[in-house]
Amino acid sequence: MGSREDSATRERTALRYSLVVATALAVLAAFWGWISQSQVILLDGVYALIGMVLTALSLRVSRIADSGPTARFPFGKEALIPVVIAVQGMALLATLAYAAVEAVRVILAGGADVTAGSLVAYGAVSAVVSIIIWRYVGQVDRTSDLLVAEARQWGASAAFSALVAVGAVVAMILGRTDFSDADRYVDSVLVLLGCAMLVPQPYALLRTALIELLEGAPGENVQARVHEAITAVRDEFGLDEPTLTMSKVGRKLYIEATFMVAPHSWDIDGEDAVRRSFATSLADLPYEPWLNIELTTDPALML
Numbered sequence: 681m682g683s684r685e686d687s688a689t690r691e692r693t694a695l696r697y698s699l700v701v702a703t704a705l706a707v708l709a710a711f712w713g714w715i716s717q718s719q720v721i722l723l724d725g726v727y728a729l730i731g732m733v734l735t736a737l738s739l740r741v742s743r744i745a746d747s748g749p750t751a752r753f754p755f756g757k758e759a760l761i762p763v764v765i766a767v768q769g770m771a772l773l774a775t776l777a778y779a780a781v782e783a784v785r786v787i788l789a790g791g792a793d794v795t796a797g798s799l800v801a802y803g804a805v806s807a808v809v810s811i812i813i814w815r816y817v818g819q820v821d822r823t824s825d826l827l828v829a830e831a832r833q834w835g836a837s838a839a840f841s842a843l844v845a846v847g848a849v850v851a852m853i854l855g856r857t858d859f860s861d862a863d864r865y866v867d868s869v870l871v872l873l874g875c876a877m878l879v880p881q882p883y884a885l886l887r888t889a890l891i892e893l894l895e896g897a898p899g900e901n902v903q904a905r906v907h908e909a910i911t912a913v914r915d916e917f918g919l920d921e922p923t924l925t926m927s928k929v930g931r932k933l934y935i936e937a938t939f940m941v942a943p944h945s946w947d948i949d950g951e952d953a954v955r956r957s958f959a960t961s962l963a964d965l966p967y968e969p970w971l972n973i974e975l976t977t978d979p980a981l982m983l
Contacts, residue, residue, distance in 0.1 A: 687931070692743065697813070697952050701809065709724045720870040727840070741826070761930035764826070794863075803846075806936060814831055829885055839878075840874045844870060850866065893929075895929070902967070913954060918939070931967050
């Protein structure tokens with residue numbers, strides 16, 4: 681239990697740090713974008729602002745999910761975690777769609793003047809900060825769905841900011857050639873490239889959330905750990921291979937295993953011993969296992 685409590689604490693601490701930095705970057709980008717009249721910086725600011733709101737929401741949901749079962753919600757509120765991740769994905773996808781449409785509008789209108797030096801400076805600062813937070817959040821707890829989603833946001837933000845800086849350098853080079861008029865389109869083109877680059881991130885968030893909401897199987901590493909526990913229990917009690925199903929919602933890991941045994945060979949105490957051994961084998965997982973372990977003599981009752 682201690683490892684799961686520690687995991688929840690680390691999760692909330694990392695989300696708080698992420699929220700503070702996201703707030704600072706959102707304010708910086710909004711101000712910088714407004715001063716420089718740059719679409720791509722404003723997009724980064726809006727993206728950071730939405731990320732800030734979603735981080736605050738994730739922090740709140742982390743507390744709610746960790747509050748445990750109640751009379752009203754006997755299985756807890758872990759399902760809120762994939763719901764929030766789905767909201768993150770949809771909000772970010774909508775932001776990118778709007779930015780892409782606006783960029784096309786500006787291109788069709790003849791482009792816009794932007795100071796390339798300002799783009800380089802902003803892109804460099806934002807990329808460095810985003811990389812630092814991405815590495816920090818990504819290393820805190822790789823089993824936390826909320827932190828994995830948060831790290832993806834920061835990784836995408838770092839890549840996007842780097843793209844801004846590189847694109848601005850290209851604009852500066854174009855400004856010294858016969859294609860100087862092309863630099864009016866660099867800002868909008870960067871927006872379109874950034875949108876194309878960032879789309880996989882909200883897609884991954886939506887995919888992860890839908891798998892959990894539809895009670896899909898957990899990741900391969902978790903499944904492998906459960907199979908190791910099954911093997912240990914079988915070796916200890918001389919049991920055959922069971923039928924096994926599992927799914928994960930938030931930090932809850934649901935496992936159902938049914939073992940076929942010979943008639944009159946087991947009693948309740950023996951079945952309880954199997955359950956306790958299985959629970960002990962999974963105690964080091966950063967998830968909360970909800971176990972349904974059964975022994976039966978009737979093949980028709982196998983899962």
